Amino acid sequence: MLYFIYLITKKQPNWNDTMNCLQRKLAESLVIFDGAIGTEIYRRNFFVNASFEQLSVTNPDVILDIHRQYLDAGAEVLTTNTFNANARRLGKFGLADQTATINRASAELARQAVREAGLEGSVLVAGSVGPIGEPESAADTRSRDSILVEQLEALAPVVDFIIFESLRTTIDLAAALEAVKAFPELVYVLSFAVDRHAENHSGDGISEFGRLISTFPGQRPTAIGLNCGGGPESTLGELEILVKRTKLPVIVQPNAGQPRGVDGRMIYMTSAEYFSTYAKRYAMLGAAAIGGCCGITPAHIRELARTIKPLMRAEKQELPKVEIVECDLKEPVPLAEKSSLGAKLAAGKFVTSVEITPPRGFDLASTVAGARKCKEAGIDAVNLPDGPRASARISPFAAAVAIQQQVGIETVLHCCCRDKSVIGLQADLLGCAGMGINNILFITGDPPKLGDYPFSSGVFDVDSIGLVKIQSRMNRGIDLGGKSISAPTRAVIGVGADPSAIDLEREYRRTCEKVEAGAEFIITQPVFAIETLFAFLDRIAHLKTPLIAGIWPLVSYRNAEFMKTEVPGVVVPDAVMKRMAAAGTKEEQREAGLEIARESIAAIRDRVQGIQVSAPFGNVDLALRVLK
Known part of the structure; x- marks a missing residue:
């Protein structure tokens, strides 16, 4: 049957007129905020015995330079130098009467940086x-919310939205909510500083904060946040x-955290790479x-923007829709014949x-010799990763061609x-079809920063779902x-899955979505849990899609530690760690890992349609021993 096919290009969203600027920004894609202002001021030799906020008036070029650096790093939101610019905090420096002047000047500097950058x-x-703080004397009788209103009156006309930062107590939150009543059209964010259990020092936590917000009679915040904390x-x-x-x-805006003791040294762990990993x-x-x-610099934001934005853009990117009009559209080849x-x-x-x-x-x-061993052992296929952990290796396509031609086992x-x-991806898929490489596992891929070439740019035109749609x-x-x-x-279309993902709902x-797009089988990350x-x-x-479970035979306790802490999507239970730790010699540890892998296969065999065993560090013999 003949059809025509043409592309319907992706249109810009038709934003509802009721959406404010921040809502629109957050709806478009993941947004990059800037980092610390105070940290950058201190790095420029201004010490803590002065008001950092006053520098917006006395040393505006310093503050403007900080904003410019964050813009250059890729920040899409600049925060003003006004965290402590309320009358009570400024009063400690004798500057309470300059509250309006300092806030307006700070807001104008951020706006100027944006304007100059086009x-x-x-x-x-x-x-x-920021929080109001406690009164310095009994003479300070002003209410917290009235102090906040004074600051908001200066900021609100210039900025796009207000972010109440480092809210640590219900008292601070209540004051912020009371203050916004005076500004019915105010766009604002409430950001909390809590511990790892989402509680403050007095035991109040997210639940109590949420109760106060839900009972608040005024306009709701556009977003809520987490800032500072423990790193x-x-x-x-x-x-x-x-x-x-x-x-x-x-x-989410964490600080740089506390230093840790490592071999007698105190080391700050939050490098730019560490920050972007989290x-x-x-x-x-x-x-x-x-x-x-606090402690997060333009270097951290630059790494964040470089590594995270492409990944999130790929996930949000929609492929152009194809409308079929007249063209020779073929029926797909049945799975059993591919x-x-x-x-x-299929069987x-x-x-x-x-x-x-x-x-x-x-x-x-x-590699070919290892594949030959697999063929002789009756293995169905050899699985070939594409640049795992962003490493530079020979093309897996070249390896697949060599294996299939020289050994006769499918890849x-x-x-x-x-x-x-x-364009390049489609060329590769056509190449696979031409060379008879018909089993393909589509993955989004590790960001370049995980490998030896962190300066490399990830393309990520699409993610794995988009690539499945193309195939x-x-x-x-x-x-x-x-x-x-x-x-x-x-192509037999395969996809990955992570049963131990942090966000299981997303996974x-x-x-x-992968199955809906056309996936015909699933391979999981290595399973230990x-x-x-x-x-x-x-x-x-309910998806009724064949699932092949990934198995990794641990070769040492150190290998187990690496899998537990460094490989995203892999959960190694404490019981497994204890078994590996209990094994003494390297040989004993390798045998313990082998037994754990075999036990895992025995436990899951009746629930899955296949097993994929990784050959750790190229040890094909060990992988085959797992399957015996």
Whole structure:
């Protein structure tokens, strides 16, 4: 049957007129806030015996330079230098009568930085309002909310929204809520400073804060936030609690944390890379915006913007819709006819595969030899990762061609979104079809910062869901642009899943979207927590999609520690860690890891349709021993 096909380009959202500027910004994509102002002032040799807020009047070039650096780093929201610019805090320096002047000057400096950069309309200015503090004398009888109103009167006309930062007590929160009553149209955010249990020092926590907000008769906050706290790691625990208790967008701004003792030294752990690693976890949990508090610098924000924004853009990016008008649209090849692996999956048979990571050099001899061992052992397929942990290795496509031609065993080729545009990705998929590589696992990919080339840029035109949609179209004979490719490709479409994800709701949703997009089988991250896998299987049972469980045979206690702390999506239970620790020699530890892997397979075999065993550090013999 003949059809025409053309693309419907993605349109800009039709924003509801009732949405304010911050709501629109948060709805578009993950938003990057700036970092600390006070930290940057101190780095410029202004000491704490002076009012940092007054510098907006006396040394405006210093504050303007800080804003410019954050803009250059990629910040999409600048916060004003007004955290302590209320009459009570300024009064300690004899500056209470300059409250309005300092706040207006600070707001104008942030606005000037945005204007000079030509970013008006795309970068927002947030008016920072910190806690009032306690009165210095009995003569200070003004109410907290009246002090806040004075500051808001100066800030509100200039900034895009107000952010009440470091709210630590219900007293501070109540004062902020009372103050906003005087500004019926005010756009504002409430940001809390709590501990890892989402509580303050007096035991009040997110639940009590939420109760006060829900009973407040005035306009609701546009978003709520977490700032300061105990550093990136502590904030992750706070966020896990908060996202389950609110439907409002959440803004996360941790501080740099406390130094840790390491071999007798006190070391600050929050490097720019460390910060962005946790930022990715915040994003995966559903944070709508990420920035920094005390100790977080433009370098941290630059790394955050460079590594996180492309990932989130890929997830939010929608492929252009293809409207079929007249073209030779083909029926897809049935799963059972695509490949031997596809035939076994379609028949409900149990499958096995071994994951072999391609070498860093160009000599494929050992890779081919390992694949030959798999063939002789009766393994169904060899799984080939694509640049795991953002490493530079020989093309897995080249490895797949060599293995299939020289050994005669099928491969499962990973196809990663990180390194190529949709043009290059489609070229690779056509190459796979031409060379008979028909089993493909589509993954989003690790960000470049995890590897040896952190300066490299991730492309991420699409994520794994988008790439599955592209392959599904090609399996019907058309490419992303609606162009005929003459014959449908025969790809068996696989996707990854993480049963131990931090945000299981997100993982479940994305797994459903992958299957809806065309996924025909699922391979999980390495499984150590069996009950977690079973819970995930129960949740996705309605999808009726074959699931192959990943198994990693631990080779040492150090390897177990690495998997537990460094590999995203892998949970190693304490019981497993204890067993590995109890093994004495390296050989005993390797045998313990082997037994754990075998026990895991025995426990899950009846619930899955296959097992994929990784060959740790290229040890194919060990992987095959697991499957015996």
